[in-house]
Amino acid sequence: MIRVALDALGGDYAPGVVIEGAVNAVKNNPNIQVVLCGPEAEVKEGLAKLGYAGDAIQVVDAPAPVAMDESPTDVLRKKPNSGLVTCVALQKKGMVDASVSAGNSGAMMVACLMLLGRSCKRFERPPIGCALPSADGHFVLVDSGANVDERASTLVDFAIAGSAFAECFLGLEKPKVGLLNMGEEEHKGPAVLREAYQLLKEAPVNFIGNIEGRDLIQGKADVIACSGFTGNVVLKMVEGFYELHKKMFGTIDTPAGHRFDKMWDYRATGGALLLGLNGTGIIAHGISDAAAIEQAVVVAAKYAETGVAKKIGERLNAIKADEPKAEA
Amino acid sequence: MIRVALDALGGDYAPGVVIEGAVNAVKNNPNIQVVLCGPEAEVKEGLAKLGYAGDAIQVVDAPAPVAMDESPTDVLRKKPNSGLVTCVALQKKGMVDASVSAGNSGAMMVACLMLLGRSCKRFERPPIGCALPSADGHFVLVDSGANVDERASTLVDFAIAGSAFAECFLGLEKPKVGLLNMGEEEHKGPAVLREAYQLLKEAPVNFIGNIEGRDLIQGKADVIACSGFTGNVVLKMVEGFYELHKKMFGTIDTPAGHRFDKMWDYRATGGALLLGLNGTGIIAHGISDAAAIEQAVVVAAKYAETGVAKKIGERLNAIKADEPKAEA
Numbered sequence: 001m002i003r004v005a006l007d008a009l010g011g012d013y014a015p016g017v018v019i020e021g022a023v024n025a026v027k028n029n030p031n032i033q034v035v036l037c038g039p040e041a042e043v044k045e046g047l048a049k050l051g052y053a054g055d056a057i058q059v060v061d062a063p064a065p066v067a068m069d070e071s072p073t074d075v076l077r078k079k080p081n082s083g084l085v086t087c088v089a090l091q092k093k094g095m096v097d098a099s100v101s102a103g104n105s106g107a108m109m110v111a112c113l114m115l116l117g118r119s120c121k122r123f124e125r126p127p128i129g130c131a132l133p134s135a136d137g138h139f140v141l142v143d144s145g146a147n148v149d150e151r152a153s154t155l156v157d158f159a160i161a162g163s164a165f166a167e168c169f170l171g172l173e174k175p176k177v178g179l180l181n182m183g184e185e186e187h188k189g190p191a192v193l194r195e196a197y198q199l200l201k202e203a204p205v206n207f208i209g210n211i212e213g214r215d216l217i218q219g220k221a222d223v224i225a226c227s228g229f230t231g232n233v234v235l236k237m238v239e240g241f242y243e244l245h246k247k248m249f250g251t252i253d254t255p256a257g258h259r260f261d262k263m264w265d266y267r268a269t270g271g272a273l274l275l276g277l278n279g280t281g282i283i284a285h286g287i288s289d290a291a292a293i294e295q296a297v298v299v300a301a302k303y304a305e306t307g308v309a310k311k312i313g314e315r316l317n318a319i320k321a322d323e324p325k326a327e328a
Numbered sequence: 329m330i331r332v333a334l335d336a337l338g339g340d341y342a343p344g345v346v347i348e349g350a351v352n353a354v355k356n357n358p359n360i361q362v363v364l365c366g367p368e369a370e371v372k373e374g375l376a377k378l379g380y381a382g383d384a385i386q387v388v389d390a391p392a393p394v395a396m397d398e399s400p401t402d403v404l405r406k407k408p409n410s411g412l413v414t415c416v417a418l419q420k421k422g423m424v425d426a427s428v429s430a431g432n433s434g435a436m437m438v439a440c441l442m443l444l445g446r447s448c449k450r451f452e453r454p455p456i457g458c459a460l461p462s463a464d465g466h467f468v469l470v471d472s473g474a475n476v477d478e479r480a481s482t483l484v485d486f487a488i489a490g491s492a493f494a495e496c497f498l499g500l501e502k503p504k505v506g507l508l509n510m511g512e513e514e515h516k517g518p519a520v521l522r523e524a525y526q527l528l529k530e531a532p533v534n535f536i537g538n539i540e541g542r543d544l545i546q547g548k549a550d551v552i553a554c555s556g557f558t559g560n561v562v563l564k565m566v567e568g569f570y571e572l573h574k575k576m577f578g579t580i581d582t583p584a585g586h587r588f589d590k591m592w593d594y595r596a597t598g599g600a601l602l603l604g605l606n607g608t609g610i611i612a613h614g615i616s617d618a619a620a621i622e623q624a625v626v627v628a629a630k631y632a633e634t635g636v637a638k639k640i641g642e643r644l645n646a647i648k649a650d651e652p653k654a655e656a
Contacts, residue, residue: 135572145510148518182473182560190476190557213564217572229518230561232510236541237562241569244463244545248584256576 001033002301005087005096008038009065010103011288015039018102019046021293026056028294032301035096037062037086062086066103068286072110084108088115091279097304100271100296102284109146112274112281119278119313122157123147126274127228128283129165129308132238133263134219140166140175141224144272145232152195155179156203157316159225161275163205164315166222168306178211178221180230186210196225204319239266267292270299275312280304329361330629333415333424336366337393338431339616343367346430347374349621354384356622360629363424365390365414390414394431396614400438412436416443419607425632428599428624430612437474440602440609447641450485451475451604455556456611457493457636458600460566461591462547468494468503469552472600473560480523483507484531485644487553489603491533492643494550496634506539506549508558514538524553532647567594595620598627603640608632 006022008015015038022034033056036043040061047057064082066075079085087099088111101108113126127143142162147154159177166175179197181189186197188210200207211221216234226234242264251257262268267289271282280303284296303309334350336343343366350362361384364371368389375385392410394403407413415427416439429436441454455471470490475482487505494503507525509517514525516538528535539549544562554562570592579585590596598620599610608631612624631637 135575148510180561182476182557190555193557213561213566214568214571215564217565217568227518229510229521230558233508233541233558233561234565236543237545237565238541240542240545241565243542245573247463248588249580249582252577252580254577260576 001031002098002304003033003035003096004297004300004304005035005037005090005099006293006297007083007087007101007103008036008043008062009083010101011284011293012286013289014102015043015046017288017290018293019043020050020290021288022057022297023047023050023052024290024294025297026054029298029301032056032297033058034297035060035087035090037083037090039063060086060090066107068104070104070107072104072106075104075107076111076114085111085115088112088281092116098280098282098300100282100284100300102286102288102293102296105283105286108281108283109274112277112279116277116279116281119276119309120316122316123154123276126276126281127158127161128231128272129162129275130235130269130272131169132235132269134217136219138170138263139216139219139222139224140170141226141231141234142275143226143228143231144235145228146274147228150192150227152192152199155192155196155225155227156199159200159203159205159207159223160315160319161312162223162225164312165273165275165308168308168311169303170222172222174206175222176208176220177205177223177225178208178216180216180224180226180234181210181212183212184210200225238264242266267295270295273303273308275309276316277309278313280309329359330426330632331361331363331424332625332628332632333363333365333418333427334621334625335411335415335429335431336364336371336390337411338429339612339621340614341617342430343371343374345616345618346621347371348378348618349616350385350625351375351378351380352618352622353625354382357626357629360384360625361386362625363388363415363418365411365418367391388414388418394435396432398432398435400432400434403432403435404439404442413439413443416440416609420444426608426610426628428610428612428628430614430616430621430624433611433614436609436611437602440605440607444605444607444609447604447606447637448644450644451482454602454604455486455489456559456600457490457603458563459497459597460563461596462545464547466498466591467544467547467550467552468498469554469559469562470603471554471556471559472563473556474602475556478520478555480520480527483520483524483553483555484527487528487531487533487535487551488643488647489640490551490553492640493601493603493636496636496639497631498550500550502534503550504536504548505533505551505553506536506543508544508552508554508562509538509540511540512538528553566592570594595623598623601631601636603637604644605637606641608637
């Protein structure tokens with residue numbers, strides 16, 4: 001049994017769609033229990049409205065709302081009784097296996113960082129790992145938007161973390177790692193990427209070289225390492241492309257159309273994982289509907305079950321232990 | 329009458345598709361003449377094979393082939409009789425209005441830079457301007473891949489050049505200019521973008537703020553200013569999306585399907601313009617087929633006819649003249 005704490009007030013359409021997503025998640029996945037953290041009366045009323053009376057959903061009272069633009073450190077300090085902070089605190093106490101919020105993502109990151117703590121000291125801010133669709137399946141994008149102005153060595157750490165992520169979550173052996181760049185040749189691109197290329201040649205990952213924007217969509221690599229800035233642009237372009245496609249074509253009622261919807265709908269992604277932490281913190285999309293919340297809970301359970309967070313910590317700490325050897 | 333010089337040996341499928349594209353361009357556009365620069369006998373044979381005997385295509389003998397990985401400066405120095413250099417040299421002499429190559433893009437850039445010269449001193453390397461598809465029409469992307477590690481002031485120059493480009497080429501008044509970033513708020517993103525945001529507020533463009541990857545596809549801005557690195561990723565992702573769509577769905581025989589093909593097919597873009605030069609130098613895609621070459625010629629003629637290059641030079645030089653006033 002996997003227990004997932006879910007921020008009932010997180011997201012643009014909370015708490016309605018969050019409660020509905022939780023109910024569907026437990027109904028469709030007998031191995032998942034959800035702890036809904038939010039204003040107890042309101043959440044229970046929502047559950048009653050949906051006719052849910054099972055015991056796979058527990059409600060923990062956490063009445064304080066968190067605004068999308070509220071200062072993350074303020075939220076952590078002043079709102080311990082918010083749904084968001086409560087979700088993470090429950091995991092810290094060992095009462096749940098994963099914590100999900102579609103609310104203020106900065107606050108979720110700070111709460112996870114401060115309460116769960118880093119599994120390694122290599123990241124100043126936990127990078128965001130996300131499984132995105134490509135032509136043939138999925139690739140893991142790290143960092144999807146937490147960091148800016150990274151050093152070359154940080155990009156290498158993204159590659160290592162992404163590689164462990166792909167192994168656990170996508171079940172790949174020796175996932176192919178690419179560096180997102182503007183050409184295949186190693187002398188191409190900004191200075192930081194040219195430096196990262198050289199470091200990646202020696203890093204403990206299956207580095208296949210630079211990957212261009214077109215090849216990324218074609219699925220040439222299983223893991224894409226890039227700056228948080230670039231990752232954010234990529235992530236949002238994928239979303240934008242899907243939206244545009246829906247707007248122009250609606251649902252295409254062919255096998256290809258169904259496959260496209262299943263893979264490319266942002267709701268299929270469910271949520272992105274904060275990497276390098278002692279635990280499983282998931283950021284879901286602010287515009288999540290019930291289906292997206294359900295998928296975020298399912299993905300959170302899978303992250304916890306496959307031990308992605310732990311594996312990433314081990315992998316990065318192993319590098320650290322190796323460092324003196326490398327210098328010798 | 330607009331005269332376009334075309335590098336007959338440029339591109340992966342040259343000279344066959346180049347000659348075919350030239351023939352179709354002049355047949356379908358009575359206001360265009362093409363000067364094919366390449367090995368004379370071979371080009372004339374190609375024209376004869378297609379049964380073309382009109383006088384809208386002229387052949388200039390330029391037999392030296394240029395490899396895709398040949399050093400740009402070597403090409404300029406050692407191969408004045410290549411198709412690529414000849415195309416640009418003819419424009420320098422006033423014999424054609426625009427020069428197009430689907431060959432070695434670095435060599436084309438250096439040839440244009442050295443032979444045509446800069447129209448203003450603001451750009452070290454001419455940025456690449458490209459009209460890309462969005463939900464509602466097109467947006468102009470500057471820089472699409474010539475520069476890396478730009479200063480904030482260079483990003484502002486990209487915005488000004490892109491704005492003049494959109495006015496002339498897309499016929500827009502006061503085009504909306506966005507800065508590609510990872511969030512809407514002005515404090516978001518890498519340091520260079522935060523600085524560029526502040527400079528753009530005072531720049532002579534219709535700056536509408538930061539634009540995210542999703543909004544870019546949705547067509548929220550008419551001009552996107554970004555680093556050459558980011559622009560290259562965006563450009564190639566757009567190409568990748570189109571390829572993926574074709575792979576999954578083929579041609580969708582509905583009005584939306586035709587509109588999508590017409591807008592998103594990379595061949596519809598035709599070619600990208602080198603900005604900030606005394607003349608019209610166009611880089612076409614290396615994988616161009618005959619339709620792409622035809623479109624590159626048509627677009628080149630439109631660039632020349634609408635005076636994009638001249639307008640951009642004037643606009644950037646006006647800024648320069650204003651500078652002392654701004655400092656006073």
